[in-house]
Amino acid sequence: MPRTDGPGAEFRDPRAGTEFDTGEPGFVDAGATLVTVVGVPDDDMYLRDPVLTGFDARTGARRWQTPAPNLRGCGPTAVDGQIVCFGHDKALIAFDVATGQLTRTPTDWYPFALATLDDRLYVAEGDVESDDVRVHSGTLADPDAYWSQAFGMGTSWEDLPFDALDVSHGQGIFTLGADIAGFDLANGKQTWSADLDGCSDAAGTSGTLVVHTRSGCGGDRITGSALLDRTGHAIATTDSAVAQSLSIDRPTDETIPVLLGDSAYNRRTGSLMWRSPDLISVPAQTSPDNPVSANGTAAAILGDLALLRDLDAHTISGLDLRTGHRLWRADDNRFGTIQAWDGDTVVLSDGTGLWAVDPRNGAIAWDIPFLAVNVDRTALTGSGRLAAHGNGRYTYASARAMIGLRPLER
Template structure:
């Protein structure tokens, strides 16, 4: 297939597809009839399947794509979408630089063609859950903006299901086709968690939790149910609970500016930190709150992707790996630590757990390393001058991004498999940038959203 010019050149060479939905007109900037080879890329690179422009779709120059998880009340969060399989659900709204989001609309985009399937008004949403439930994206409205409610957007049609409630909802999570809601008065330690459905959010159970914090410290992601247990975090207080019954299983405290990260299976990593930016050690808590392992290393590992093969893959704490079942130290590796040339404190290098391999990034040494998670042995190491954010792994390649583009490496060898510069997709600067969201689908298909443009990529032999 012969190379073709950038996206704007394609528009001159082909008639854009026009799709009408709910009285609005949407323009596909890349026709959906064929996958186009991106100029200058290797044959292994996916081609451009489609592209949607935010300004052309919304009808305003300041329009942006927003991740629905951050809600629609303010211009906060990052570009992105909720991956609902065949449909990508995003928020489209205009930003005037005053932290408000004007005319926010929930939009369903066909993941295969880029066609806009539907659009529905989406004002005053405080937050939405990352995982759809029963074919709907689930969001909530708190009483500070308008009458409180749970709001569902049908993935196929955009139809709205609204469940009014008198709860003061402050957090929402979903897992295994169940909706979890946290509500109450956090400043009075009068909080409840409910589990159920969109239309009956307390159908399964309701549990009170005598914990709280100031409203300024309450986060919409205070509720986590994604790793086999429930964890409620309010200020310096933590509580674990059983997902099936809601029964509280443990409580703990976070001193100073400590924080937590959940991992499989039903484990919590507690990073003990002071408020000057330093780390004092890390604990691994099991589903009963018992401390399985402790590391006094003043280093925390920060993972963009955490997808271990199973519970035989250890957990990384500082420079060591600990058994997920017993907490026993399995191995240590100096590759897990780096000391920057600027004299800053030692920091962790792990960026992703990909099955039984850890991907490490050492900016000081200018290396990327693949580490065997079962043995701690180095599988490969390559020198590089390019570092990016680890975005997605499709079990074959891991895709990273920076401000210049997307590129994929083979996690078994460290070899770069393909590289797609943003300017080869769209010649207008900042039409695409590295501050976006990428999702990987089966058979080498990807979708990427930056603030101004969403694109679909798929193999050239499709």
């Protein structure tokens, strides 16, 4: 079991960089190697002496570590065997997954966001406060080899989102402040744009779709949602004051609907398929002068099923996404975080351990208390991140330790 070295050292997620301390443990799953940051938190703001470290994904043995100061962010996946990052200068900084060797690729840009997908790199750069920004697609050796595209959008540096670039749902989504644009991943061509008024937000989903949730600021309620196709056209809308927030969004294919409010809409046409009251939770209202808002219950889309969690009723349930019928319901008093799905079971965690649920019937597949793994109560505490590698293998990282899990031999 890998442990951090030195007093006060902790694991951190490389995607957040090393310039500031986000407090979130994690790693980049690069196949045979898990790449993480090890540093010492300093007043909950900075990381002292951060190093990028590679661990063997099967044994937990440390393969390498390389000093990694002042990184502003890193890609979520490896590209051509490299973890690609950016800092404050005009260069892309890469770490070889196998050896940790550092490579700097000079550019003429000041990057502020980076995304990776398969063998491609996507870099956003420019002056966000002057609406003078560009996105480039290429490789580490030639970062604009495929295309470059200018976007007339921006925000303040203080409001720059950490996830300005999203390329994970079949199209590119570029968000800066109240501006959002879609672009073709193959050629960079902008396909649509929209304004996120108030405190609205937008999130991609499979099938090159975007869910746009409308809301005001200052505590205003959600006023509705829209499902946008790859041209930015709203193919479905709802005035529901409920939004669904998904930890995992992995539908089987385009026949699985998108959930808006209490309803399911066809992913291709936007037509209404079914409604279910199970998609909404209404807390008890304490008084007429203190109204409460309803909440969405959908927590994860797992193939052709939805995992629902009603935090007010303390229940967890499974919903058939093709019909809207509830399959099962069980008490849920652990309030765990949904971590990963391996195609069969979904894994959750809390401060006491990890457990897996079969989303088709609600049965507990396995339950692992942290104290059964390590009697040191400080080793596995707080929030963490888990990755499913397939064949029943998982890796879990907390701030002070990482553990690898595999099926018991029979």
